[in-house]
Amino acid sequence: MTTILLTGGGGMVGRNIIDLCRERGIEVVAPRRTELDLTDHASTLRVLREVRPDIVVHAAGRVGGIQANIREPVRFLTENWDIGRNIVLAAREAGVTRLLNLGSSCMFPRNSPDPLKEEDVLSGTLEPTNEGYALAKCAIARLCSYVHREDPSLLYKTMIPCNLYGRHDKFDPAVSHLVPAVIHKLHVAKRDGLPEVEIWGDGTARREFMYSGDLADAILFAVDRFAEMPDVLNVGLGEDYSVNEYYAVAAEVVGYTGSFVHDTTKPVGMMRKLLDVSRQKAFGWQAQTSLREGLRATYDFYLSSGAADALSAR
Numbered sequence: 001m002t003t004i005l006l007t008g009g010g011g012m013v014g015r016n017i018i019d020l021c022r023e024r025g026i027e028v029v030a031p032r033r034t035e036l037d038l039t040d041h042a043s044t045l046r047v048l049r050e051v052r053p054d055i056v057v058h059a060a061g062r063v064g065g066i067q068a069n070i071r072e073p074v075r076f077l078t079e080n081w082d083i084g085r086n087i088v089l090a091a092r093e094a095g096v097t098r099l100l101n102l103g104s105s106c107m108f109p110r111n112s113p114d115p116l117k118e119e120d121v122l123s124g125t126l127e128p129t130n131e132g133y134a135l136a137k138c139a140i141a142r143l144c145s146y147v148h149r150e151d152p153s154l155l156y157k158t159m160i161p162c163n164l165y166g167r168h169d170k171f172d173p174a175v176s177h178l179v180p181a182v183i184h185k186l187h188v189a190k191r192d193g194l195p196e197v198e199i200w201g202d203g204t205a206r207r208e209f210m211y212s213g214d215l216a217d218a219i220l221f222a223v224d225r226f227a228e229m230p231d232v233l234n235v236g237l238g239e240d241y242s243v244n245e246y247y248a249v250a251a252e253v254v255g256y257t258g259s260f261v262h263d264t265t266k267p268v269g270m271m272r273k274l275l276d277v278s279r280q281k282a283f284g285w286q287a288q289t290s291l292r293e294g295l296r297a298t299y300d301f302y303l304s305s306g307a308a309d310a311l312s313a314r
Ligand SMILES: NC(=O)C1=CN([C@@H]2O[C@H](COP(=O)(O)OP(=O)(O)OC[C@H]3O[C@@H](n4cnc5c(N)ncnc54)[C@H](OP(=O)(O)O)[C@@H]3O)[C@@H](O)[C@H]2O)C=CC1
Pocket: 007, 008, 009, 010, 011, 012, 013, 014, 032, 033, 034, 036, 037, 038, 039, 058, 059, 060, 061, 062, 063, 064, 083, 102, 103, 104, 105, 161, 162, 163, 164, 165, 170, 177
């Protein structure tokens, strides 16, 4: 039985991985921050030596939408570097031979008109709105590659997901990404009978949002055939939609029938960041959840999990 040590088990990706492991009877050890603060190297090393996992899946991080990244670049750079450095170096010191690190599509240069290939990382200027976060992501991905280069028996690899949404997402407008933000805004507008909802920017920016339950499946797919996984692997849908389209489909799912107004003073970030998924197809994996199915499941979670009530109570 493969023992997985999962970081970030309290987060959206982590909780989706834990849900899937539970469904499939896979053992996963997922210490929360209160049990293991990954900014503490000694504690991280101690836990890794105790658990002796067959593989580490690193899904912990300081994560947030464009507004959070603009607000706190120092935190996004330093916390993601600190925890990534600690888990990678402690895993090597503890003799862990396999580590799957999660990058992000923010790692790529801004404003590329073409789908982004894994080798494009560090080939151009980063997007200013999330540069701190992207620098940390690039550095940890390279650290994994260097560990493997110095000792080829250590399979330390990076999966680069596109934008994500889904069950266990963050719906607080202060930190949320596009999709959870749209669900919350449309739900409130429908509940309160608001005639219009604000879209940040002119709505023409494009994004590739994949359902987090699919990423969890991709991660377990990779764990099962880890030696075959490329050292760096984009994971995405291979298609993107405009911000306006996300609002339109979400309005149908939520049942909001009002109109939209564009606030072009709001930040828009990259105009596009579509991933090239050629390696993913060759590796033999693809996402299964359509946008509408994913939005429905996410809205159901927003309603049933108490997220809607908690935000309304503020
Ligand atoms: N969300 C997205 O759109 C995308 C995310 N990713 C990547 O996927 C990964 C997971 O993202 P996501 O699930 O959305 O993030 P969340 O913010 O939902 O979860 C992050 C998790 O990291 C944990 N964490 C943060 N700091 C520490 C620390 N010092 N010690 C221990 N644990 C810590 C938190 O623990 P706790 O809850 O216990 O406080 C939390 O569970 C990240 O690497 C992110 O960069 C990549 C592409 C897109």
